[in-house]
Amino acid sequence: MKTNPVIETMLGHKSIRKFTDQTPSDEVVRIIVRAGQQAPFASQYYSVLLSRNRKRNPWKAPILFTICVDSHKFELIMTRRNWKLKTNDLTLLFFGIQDAALMAENMVVAGRSLGLGSCFLGSAMFRAEKIAKEYDLPTRVFPLVQLAMGYPAEDPPERPRYPMEFTLFEDKYAKLSQNTISKAMKQMDEGYLAQDYYRNARAKIHLEGNRKETFTYDNYSWTEHICRKWGQWYPEPKELLEQLEKRGFNIAKKRKTA
Ligand SMILES: Cc1cc2nc3c(=O)[nH]c(=O)nc-3n(C[C@H](O)[C@H](O)[C@H](O)COP(=O)(O)O)c2cc1C
Numbered sequence: 036m037k038t039n040p041v042i043e044t045m046l047g048h049k050s051i052r053k054f055t056d057q058t059p060s061d062e063v064v065r066i067i068v069r070a071g072q073q074a075p076f077a078s079q080y081y082s083v084l085l086s087r088n089r090k091r092n093p094w095k096a097p098i099l100f101t102i103c104v105d106s107h108k109f110e111l112i113m114t115r116r117n118w119k120l121k122t123n124d125l126t127l128l129f130f131g132i133q134d135a136a137l138m139a140e141n142m143v144v145a146g147r148s149l150g151l152g153s154c155f156l157g158s159a160m161f162r163a164e165k166i167a168k169e170y171d172l173p174t175r176v177f178p179l180v181q182l183a184m185g186y187p188a189e190d191p192p193e194r195p196r197y198p199m200e201f202t203l204f205e206d207k208y209a210k211l212s213q214n215t216i217s218k219a220m221k222q223m224d225e226g227y228l229a230q231d232y233y234r235n236a237r238a239k240i241h242l243e244g245n246r247k248e249t250f251t252y253d254n255y256s257w258t259e260h261i262c263r264k265w266g267q268w269y270p271e272p273k274e275l276l277e278q279l280e281k282r283g284f285n286i287a288k289k290r291k292t293a
Contacts, residue, residue, distance in 0.1 A: 044148045049193050051152025052094045052187030058087070059098055063149055067184070068100075071138040071147030080131035081105050081138055084170050084178070093156055095235050096183035101166060102139045104131035106175040106284075125286040128177075128279075135179050142182060151189035155180055163278040172281035195226025195257075223254035233260065244261060 038046075044211075059067075068083055072208035084101040086092055090196040092099040102235060106127060118126075143153050159166060166178040196202075200209065202218040209215070233239055236254035242248055250259060279286060 038209075039227050040148075044144060048143070048147060049152070049191050050154040051185075051187045051189060051191075052154050052183075053187070053189040054094060054096050054152070054183075055188045057097070057186045059151060059185065062179035063096065063151070064178070066149065067142050067145045067151070070153040074134075074137040074141040076134045076137070078109060079132060080109060080127070081135040082108065082176060083138070083142075084166075084172075086155045087193065093183050094154070098183070100139075100142065100182040100184065101170070101178050102135045102180050102182065103172070104128060104135050104179050110175060121290060123286075123288070124284045126280075128284060130284060132179060132270045135270050139180060139182055142184075146184050150186060152189075153184040155182055160278060161274060164281045165237050166288050167282060177279065177282045177284060194230075194232070194269040197221050198222050220258045222248065224258055227257045230253070232256075240264060240267070271288075 043223070064085070064097075071083065072079075082103045082105040084103065085102070086099040087097060089095050089097050089098070106120075113119060139155070146153050154271070157180060163178045166172070167176070172178070197219050197274075200215060201211070227233065231252070233255050239252070239255050240260060242263065253273045276286070
């Protein structure tokens with residue numbers, strides 16, 4: 036396969052959850068955020084919060100970025116230009132999440148190219164109001180995801196991904212045969228089992244309701260794990276909607292215009 040330093044950096048990605056004591060310099064932090072900013076954008080609908088509070092950061096990471104969807108800044112520009120938002124919040128959030136996610140992943144890759152490791156934390160959106168208080172966020176700024184970063188103190192193996200035929204569909208979405216599904220599941224499950232990932236992470240999700248536990252760490256793997264997540268958690272959008280509303284976003288309503 037054709038390769039080069041950028042491809043190698045990307046293909047060598049692994050989430051890092053243990054960090055050395057070394058503190059990334061201001062210059063390194065700025066370069067990472069600059070590389071993040073240079074991601075393609077629809078509206079630069081984001082802001083990045085930074086915490087160097089190693090004691091409080093997850094995994095005692097020297098750096099914690101919180102990537103936010105930010106309508107506040109943009110609305111200040113609109114006011115200066117004597118405009119008001121007409122676009123509804125759901126549409127703005129879809130665009131904003133894309134802007135923020137592209138920026139965040141650019142930061143991951145930039146960090147890795149400079150020898151830093153990182154790991155996302157998906158819980159920020161459920162703790163949006165708490166994070167907002169901590170960072171004194173204005174309304175219309177929504178913490179989307181956090182990214183812990185620092186110099187790696189571990190070197191885990193690369194985690195598997197789906198096979199290409201389960202990912203890339205040229206011209207037409209493929210008819211997914213049972214065989215293709217089995218192959219995709221096998222690649223993921225055997226990949227994680229070979230690394231003893233869930234045993235090491237002690238990360239088996241508890242079964243709710245009447246289902247009986249039949250898995251041990253010898254056969255509990257990624258597809259079972261991900262099914263337990265999305266087969267049991269968050270049946271209601273309420274929690275997230277509440278966080279969004281508290282931050283001034285209302286995704287179900289047409290915007291009132293003057
Ligand atoms: C949106 C998002 C949220 C994530 N949240 C967490 C998290 O809360 N805790 C964690 O340990 N890893 C989290 N991860 C990291 C994933 O577990 C990790 O990327 C995935 O298992 C693949 O492993 P790899 O990054 O080492 O290739 C998150 C990743 C993403 C993209």
